[in-house]
Amino acid sequence: MSTQGSINPEPTLDALGGDSTAARLKRLFLASRPAFFPASVAPVLVGSAWGYHVAHQFDWIVFLLGLAATVCVHFASNVLNDVGDDAGGTDRINDDRIYPYTGGSRFIQNGVLSSREMTVWGIGLLVIAALLGLGLIGLRGPLVLVFGVIGVGLGLLYSLPKVQLSAHGIGEAAIAAAFGVLPVCGAAWLQSGRVDWKSLLISIPVSMWVAAILLMNEVPDRDADARGGKRTLVVRLGIVATRRLYLALHLTACVAFVLAAAVGLLPWWIATPSLLLLGGAWSAAQGIREPSEKSRLTQSIEGTLRLHTIGSLLLLVAVLIS
Numbered sequence: 001m002s003t004q005g006s007i008n009p010e011p012t013l014d015a016l017g018g019d020s021t022a023a024r025l026k027r028l029f030l031a032s033r034p035a036f037f038p039a040s041v042a043p044v045l046v047g048s049a050w051g052y053h054v055a056h057q058f059d060w061i062v063f064l065l066g067l068a069a070t071v072c073v074h075f076a077s078n079v080l081n082d083v084g085d086d087a088g089g090t091d092r093i094n095d096d097r098i099y100p101y102t103g104g105s106r107f108i109q110n111g112v113l114s115s116r117e118m119t120v121w122g123i124g125l126l127v128i129a130a131l132l133g134l135g136l137i138g139l140r141g142p143l144v145l146v147f148g149v150i151g152v153g154l155g156l157l158y159s160l161p162k163v164q165l166s167a168h169g170i171g172e173a174a175i176a177a178a179f180g181v182l183p184v185c186g187a188a189w190l191q192s193g194r195v196d197w198k199s200l201l202i203s204i205p206v207s208m209w210v211a212a213i214l215l216m217n218e219v220p221d222r223d224a225d226a227r228g229g230k231r232t233l234v235v236r237l238g239i240v241a242t243r244r245l246y247l248a249l250h251l252t253a254c255v256a257f258v259l260a261a262a263v264g265l266l267p268w269w270i271a272t273p274s275l276l277l278l279g280g281a282w283s284a285a286q287g288i289r290e291p292s293e294k295s296r297l298t299q300s301i302e303g304t305l306r307l308h309t310i311g312s313l314l315l316l317v318a319v320l321i322s
Helices: 021-031 038-055 060-088 115-140 143-159 171-192 197-218 222-227 233-237 239-262 268-285 294-321
Strands: none
Touching: 021 115, 038 060, 038 171, 038 197, 038 294, 060 115, 060 143, 060 171, 115 143, 143 171, 171 197, 197 233, 197 239, 197 268, 197 294, 222 233, 233 239, 239 268, 239 294, 268 294
């Protein structure tokens, strides 16, 4: 097993083996790539807060069911993406990966779990999400099914080998919708029964930040993706244009913040700290260089994750205060 390009020890059967229930659950949990857990939690928190702001009431059961279903779909997408990338060969030939952020979970390549076991786990997570969705349908009606089908569909089509949106330069937009617009607006609707331009505007910053995470993570994988035929936006655009797009995503998020404040959806003071996020984005963008420096690029990846978390928390607080 090779750990070239990793900043942390990759998973091995020696470290994660065992037949106990605890050992099996640990393997399954880590295979779901929990480092990206905030990317599915944050939009549900923001959307639920906005729904509470609109309806002036909060349903904790609906919130917990929606959060759990979203996280399950996110974990399933991560797992099935690993299966798809292994089948396409990109993860197997990726020597520039930065574990645990890029190059997949390495569970298949390092023999911790087989491709079949990962597929079964991914499908199992989708089944759990579907069962949670049935509970939501009972509480909120059949429109829940629309949100669920779109979310699961985008997650599957992102990785499904014969479609694989990630290989056609539109995977980034699909993920922005699946982990930005959809969960924010869906969570808001679950609490308030309304979806309108206001909830859509609130969802834009979260969508831009999650797209920025994906774009940044594609940078160290670009050579392996290109050789494997996975033509992500980074492969298609090149380094210079990718850096510009990354900054444009953060600028769009900031503009949406300011616009939401200007039309009275958020308090006016939100504009100032949102502008400060651009400084962090500029710093992170400096890691998108050719040739790449692994340590600097790692800092950029972690900085991008922090920007998503901090920005989402800022938006959450602003919505609650408003």
